[in-house]
Every structure is written in C-alpha cells, then in structure tokens.
Amino acid sequence: MAEDFGVEERGAFYESAGALRDVVENHLFQIVALLAMEPPKSSAFADLQAAKADVFKAMRPIRPEDLVRGQYAGYRQEKDVAPDSDVETFVALRLFVDTPRWQGVPFYLRAGKQLPTTAVEVQIQFKPPAHALFEDAGDRPNYLRFRLQPSSSIALAARVKDLGKKFVGTQRELYACDDLAGEEAPYDRLLGDAMAGDRALFTSPEAVEAAWKAVDDVLVHHPEAIVYERGSWGPKEADALISGDGCWKAPQPEPGCGEHRGKAA
Numbered sequence: 460m461a462e463d464f465g466v467e468e469r470g471a472f473y474e475s476a477g478a479l480r481d482v483v484e485n486h487l488f489q490i491v492a493l494l495a496m497e498p499p500k501s502s503a504f505a506d507l508q509a510a511k512a513d514v515f516k517a518m519r520p521i522r523p524e525d526l527v528r529g530q531y532a533g534y535r536q537e538k539d540v541a542p543d544s545d546v547e548t549f550v551a552l553r554l555f556v557d558t559p560r561w562q563g564v565p566f567y568l569r570a571g572k573q574l575p576t577t578a579v580e581v582q583i584q585f586k587p588p589a590h591a592l593f594e595d596a597g598d599r600p601n602y603l604r605f606r607l608q609p610s611s612s613i614a615l616a617a618r619v620k621d622l623g624k625k626f627v628g629t630q631r632e633l634y635a636c637d638d639l640a641g642e643e644a645p646y647d648r649l650l651g652d653a654m655a656g657d658r659a660l661f662t663s664p665e666a667v668e669a670a671w672k673a674v675d676d677v678l679v680h681h682p683e684a685i686v687y688e689r690g691s692w693g694p695k696e697a698d699a700l701i702s703g704d705g706c707w708k709a710p711q712p713e714p715g716c717g718e719h720r721g722k723a724a
Contacts, residue, residue, distance in 0.1 A: 460487060460570040461710065463577045465531060465689075466548065470539035477546045479528075479674060482570045488515065488670050489662070490581060490607075491566055495556045508663040515669035519555040521677050527551040529694045530684040531573035547684045548572045551697035554673070567701050573689040578710035579608040593618055595627045604632070610713050612636035636713065 460482055466473045473481070492511040499510040529549030535542055549571030556566065583603040587596075599616075606612040614632040621627050643651075652660055685694040692709065701707055 460579045461574040461576055462572045463574055463690075465534070465573050466537055466540075468538065470537040473548070474540055474544060474546055478548055478550045478570055478572070479678065483550050483552070483568060484670055484674050487568050487570060488518075488673070491554065491556070491568070492666075494581065494583075495558070495561055495566075497558075497560070504658050507659070508666060512663060512666040512669055514556055514558070515666050515673065517556050517558045517561075518670070518673040519557055520673055520675070521552055521554060523677055523681055525553040525700075526677050526681055527694060527697045527700050528682055528684040529571060529687045529697070531571075531689050532686050533689065545684050549574075549684075549687060549693040549697075551693060551700055553700060565704055567704070567707070569693070569697065569707060571693050574692060575690055576710060577609065578606065580710045581605040581607070582708050584705065593620070593626055593628045599630065601630070606636075606710070606713060610636060612713060634714070 489511070492514040495514045496510040497513065499506040527550070528547035529551075530544070530546065531548050534540060534546075534548055535544050540546075549569075551567070551569045554566040554568060555561075555563070581604070584599075585601045585603075587600045601618065602616045604614040604616070606614075612635060614634040616630055616632050618628040619631050621629055649660060652658075685696060687694045692707065698706065
C-alpha cells in the first residue's frame with residue numbers, strides 16, 4: 460500500500476497512530492484475511508466474518524525481527540509533529556498464518572507515505588516448478604497480481620514460448636481491468652451501508668480483537684524508525700527483510716482497460 464504524499468494536515472493524528480495502526484493492522488490485515496481464509500460456509504455476513512476471524516486467530520504474533528519501521532525525511536518538521544518523534548510513516552513486515560494451508564508460507568506487507576507512487580497491489584508468487592519446462596529459467600516464477608487501487612485489475616503471469624525451434628520464452632500477463640469511472644467512492648458506500656444496516660463490509664468484534672493480538676507486542680517493543688528519503692521505497696533494511704524469499708515488486712503503471720499488457724516488469 461503505497462502513497463506518494465505525506466501526512467499533510469494529519470500530523471497530530473499520525474503522532475497517536477503511526478502506519479502500523481493506521482493502515483496495516485486494519486486495511487492490509489483485511490486483505491490478508493480475504494486471501495488466506497478458507498471458503499466460508501455461506502455468503503452470509505456471519506459466515507464470512509467467521510472465516511476471516513479464523514485467519515486472524517492463526518496469525519503468528521509479529522516479532523521485532525519481522526518488522527522494519529521507517530520515517531520519511533522531514534516528517535518531524537510537519538505541523539503538530541514532535542521534534543524527536545519516533546512514529547513510523549513506513550512499515551515492512553513478515554507475517555505467518557499458521558493454518559494447514561498456509562503453514563510456513565511468508566506474507567510480506569509493505570505500506571508507507573512519500574513513496575514513488577500511490578497504489579494498492581497484491582502479488583502472489585508461485586514456486587518454480589520442480590522440473591523446468593523452458594530452457595531459459597527467466598528472472599521470476601509465474602505470479603498472480605491484484606491491483607486494488609487506484610484502478611481495479613487482475614493479471615496472471617505465464618511464460619509463453621517464443622517463435623522458433625528453441626524452447627525459450629517470455630513472461631507475459633493475461634490482464635483484465637474494470638473501468639471504475641462513475642463508481643461510488645469507497646467511503647460513500649461504507650457510510651451508506653452503515654446507515655442501511657448492511658454489515659457485509661464491516662468486521663466483527665472477535666476478528667478485531669484477534670487481529671490486534673498479532674501486533675500487540677511490536678506496538679510496544681519495536682526497532683527505531685529509520686529515516687528514508689522522500690520518493691524512495693523506504694529504508695534499505697526493508698529489502699534485507701524479504702531477501703531470503705526474493706524481493707519487493709513495485710507496482711507498475713497500469714495500461715488502460717481493454718489494452719494488451721506486454722512483458723511483465
């Protein structure tokens with residue numbers, strides 16, 4: 460979850476919250492729950508929330524060594540920010556969901572302000588096949604990509620054989636996009652649902668409590684925030700955090716809906 464702007468006039472709020480409370484424990488954890496949950500018993504609100512709550516209950520408590528906190532250069536000069544503030548405007552963390560399906564699979568989350576772009580994207584990296592089909596391995600195994608904001612799209616990457624006798628290929632994306640022009644804004648819909656008594660987009664008290672348990676320890680015991688330059692992807696320590704499993708994949712500019720997307724970045 461990347462934002463290319465700072466705290467603007469919300470310095471006082473951010474001093475009381477920070478990125479971990481502001482967007483990770485709620486927004487990004489909700490995305491993890493939707494990805495990792497088992498199929499709910501039905502489409503009813505209660506069954507959906509129960510399936511998501513099971514994911515939060517299975518989250519392994521985050522340790523300080525699984526967390527990198529950053530603060531963009533100049534944050535301490537923002538209005539209503541303490542001159543010695545250690546509040547994080549960037550978080551990178553490694554998360555485990557200890558269910559039979561996801562045991563041992565790391566989830567890496569990254570969120571921050573004053574980053575190169577504004578986008579929310581999920582990338583699911585598949586394991587390389589046991590036996591390579593192509594002569595050239597390529598830079599990256601196949602993956603599934605969901606863009607949530609500012610556009611809504613899904614892409615499946617696959618290696619496509621090049622013309623000729625050699626069994627070499629190029630990784631390409633099968634890409635689909637929804638044109639959201641004219642759609643109701645997210646918070647407009649949320650407020651409308653609240654007034655109508657529709658709880659489908661809201662979470663349960665049980666799920667809220669379980670999600671907070673995963674971050675409770677590192678809200679108190681955590682590494683200091685590391686200053687990073689505006690317009691960068693955060694502290695270099697975030698790259699070291701994920702290095703054992705690959706690297707971060709920055710969101711790329713999206714083509715227009717209906718346009719063909721070529722070679723993956």
